[in-house]
Amino acid sequence: MxxxxxxxxxxxxxxxxxxxxxxxxxxxxxxxxxxxxxxxxxxxxFEAVKKAQAVLAEEEITKAYMPPAGDADFNNGMQRLLFGAAHPALAGGRVSSVQAPGGCGALRIGAEIVNAANPGARVWVSDPTWPVHIPLLGSVGLEFKSYRYYDPETHGVNFDAMVEDLKNATADDVVLFHGCCHNPCGADLTLEQWGVIADMAEQQGFLPFVDIAYQGLGDGLDQDAAGLRLLAERVPEMIVAASCSKNMGLYRERTGATVFVAKNQDSAEALVSQALVAARRVYSMPPSHGALIAGRILSDESLDKLWRTELVEMxxxxxxxxxxxxxxxxxxxxxxxxxxxxxxxxxxxxxxxxxxxxxxxxxxxxxxxxxxxxxxxxxxxxxxxxxxxxxxxxx
Ligand SMILES: Cc1ncc(COP(=O)(O)O)c(C=O)c1O
The missing domain is CATH 3.90.1150.10 (Aspartate Aminotransferase, domain 1)
Known part of the structure; x- marks a missing residue:
């Protein structure tokens, strides 16, 4: 065979x-x-990673499975990192998340959720986009349409063309955005342009799906998340796929999160239950090492400070x-x-x-x-x- x-x-x-x-x-x-x-x-x-790892190795008493949704410190820390602790979506209990194996795993779980809600949904991707987006999301059964994004003449975003194309995105569609540090072109939207996208998402009803794999490597942690924070203030629902591969250097530890902004707390919890069933079908349980490290860093004041200093240097x-x-x-x-x-x-x-x-x-x-x-x-x-x-x- x-x-x-x-x-x-x-x-x-x-x-x-x-x-x-x-x-x-x-x-x-x-x-x-x-x-x-x-x-x-x-x-x-990262030094912060080495320190967190040393403590965890000392403390570890089991290799039993992680909780299916992953480490709580990690999930809460990632939500604060992405949206900022005071974001209205967090205060309203509308945000939920599951730990995933890297940004790729997070994208895949996000795609599974989209497909469960709207089988074969059409996903708009930027031209160009990270080539892995297509097999990762496509293998779930989603369809693609591309929107114009990068202009090789100006080496910048052709925002007028992007808007013109995305006018065709409907309430049944998903639009995939690079949260910051666009891969492959490096050309990002301005905050004003994110505002126009938020207007369109509100009016047309498409679901924003933000892939953020480089938070902190552009202008800084908060600046790089400003676009997705703005979207999360304006739209009723969105999905975020986040990765700690680059900003914590945890590449091989496969550390990421699928984060949902839902219409209400009930829906946020329902989405987690769906994500767990989807994960069970694909890889069952999340890996522990990277997420425990990231969770420890994000919940420990001095490690968090050290990590942020190292990231600013990078x-x-x-x-x-x-x-x-x-x-x-x-x-x-x-x-x-x-x-x-x-x-x-x-x-x-x-x-x-x-x-x-x-x-x-x-x-x-x-x-x-x-x-x-x-x-x-x-x-x-x-x-x-x-x-x-x-x-x-x-x-
Ligand atoms: C645009 C983009 N999204 C997601 C990822 C996912 O990264 P990982 O699965 O290694 O966390 C990457 C990695 O290169 C990327 O460039």
Whole structure:
């Protein structure tokens, strides 16, 4: 039976990362996978995580299953982190959540809930969007329609086109938004634009589904959540898929949450019961390690403070790199790269052709995706010059 199955090609991004690892060029630059890397090219463990982990290892007395909805400190902490402790939706008891295996698990549970409420619902996704959105949500049975988002000419959001497309979203539809630090383009909505989206959601009745995997890596924890907080004040219902992979560096611990803003407390509780049944069908129980760490950090004043300080440093380094990359590229190419400084988070499209991206990899050992998406955090003092002169060479 099983020998009928053919070998599938490797995931294109992971395949490029493997090629970068195998490359022996002394100045190779790996800008492929979306993980944060420090000046030494290492994806570091937060000090706050190390401390929380040490305490938990000391205290642990069982490996019995977690409660099906996950750790309470984690769920409550994530709700406060996303909405702010004083948000009216929280005060009204309209928010509920379940722990999920990473942002991907959170997206999947959100999709299961959408499909339970409206089988085969149409999900509007930005053009472009993170490619994993399609298989993750699509495998549940949801359909897709895309809305125009990124304009390669201006390197910004084509908001007029986005609004024009989303005018066609109905009360039976879901619209997927990137909460901040858009992957892959780095171009985010302004708060004013989020306000227009909230108006449309109110008038047209579509369900906003916000994927927030980079809170704290754009402008700061509160600033990065401002759009989703505004939506949650205005719309009766929404779903949020949150991840701690990037902002706590818990990538391999698979730590995320599906969060519901419901019409009332009853509905918020019903949604959790639905999510638990959906999870039971897919992976049964949530993993413990990452969520216990995150829950401990978010509920302990001194760990929380330490984590926030580390995150501010990380965010500062990314924004410093954006400035440095812009400056170096402008000097080496004589072209305008101001957009790199305006974008948020770890990603940017350099605006190169696939052919130029291939040349960068093959001739200069600078690894980026064919779409010319780069991970800003892969650049450091040691490789920035090689990166900038290589880009100039292929341009
Ligand atoms: C846009 C977006 N959403 C969600 C995720 C989910 O991340 P994870 O499942 O690793 O928490 C990612 C990770 O790269 C992402 O870029």
């Amino acid at each position: 099983l020998d009928k199955l053919e070998r599938l090609p490797a995931d294109p991004i992971l395949g490029l990362a493997a090629a970068a690892r195998a490359d022996t060029h002394p100045s190779k630059v790996d800008l492929t996978v979306g993980i944060y890397m420090d000046e030494q090219g290492v994806c570091p463990v 965010c500062g380094r990314i924004n410093g790199l954006r400035k440095a990359i812009r400056e170096k590229l402008e000097v080496s190419t004589g072209r305008d790269f101001a957009f790199i400084e305006k974008e948020k988070g770890m990603f940017s499209f350099l605006g190169l052709s696939a052919e130029q991206a291939v040349r960068l990899r093959e001739e200069y050992s600078v690894y980026l995706l064919n779409s010319s998406r780069i991970n800003i955090a892969g650049v450091n003092d040691n490789n920035i010059d090689h990166f900038a002169t290589s880009v100039a060479a292929v341009l």
